[in-house]
Amino acid sequence: MHEYNTLPPNLKEVSNTYFLSQIANNTILREENRQPLDWRSKPKGVSSLRMLHFYDNTGIAIAEVRQQESNKYYLYKFGCDHEYREIFRIGLTKHYECSLCHHEQIIDSSD
Numbered sequence: 001m002h003e004y005n006t007l008p009p010n011l012k013e014v015s016n017t018y019f020l021s022q023i024a025n026n027t028i029l030r031e032e033n034r035q036p037l038d039w040r041s042k043p044k045g046v047s048s049l050r051m052l053h054f055y056d057n058t059g060i061a062i063a064e065v066r067q068q069e070s071n072k073y074y075l076y077k078f079g080c081d082h083e084y085r086e087i088f089r090i091g092l093t094k095h096y097e098c099s100l101c102h103h104e105q106i107i108d109s110s111d
């Protein structure tokens with residue numbers, strides 16, 4: 001099975017508010033469209049998933065159901081549920097690492 005036909009890891013439905021907060025606070029690295037075949041509980045009428053990837057290997061996705069009256073949308077997130085812990089700091093710069101996927105993040109608290 002091609003990646004194009006698989007669901008992204010850890011796909012979970014989210015609220016409108018969560019979805020919008022992710023768009024407001026993240027830089028979108030790339031966009032991708034998939035037609036997953038391994039969808040166990042696919043919403044009725046959904047065939048494809050539009051994904052927005054963020055820099056930290058997570059992202060959000062939209063599934064659209066086209067209807068005559070108004071289209072219906074299902075909102076998701078995917079990727080790691082990061083659990084960051086501080087690994088070291090230099091001055092006001094703190095280095096964090098996710099204990100699950102080892103993604104690193106640097107936060108400068110000087111401003």
Ligand SMILES: [Zn+2]
Nearest residue numbers: 080082098101
């Ligand atoms: Zn992580």
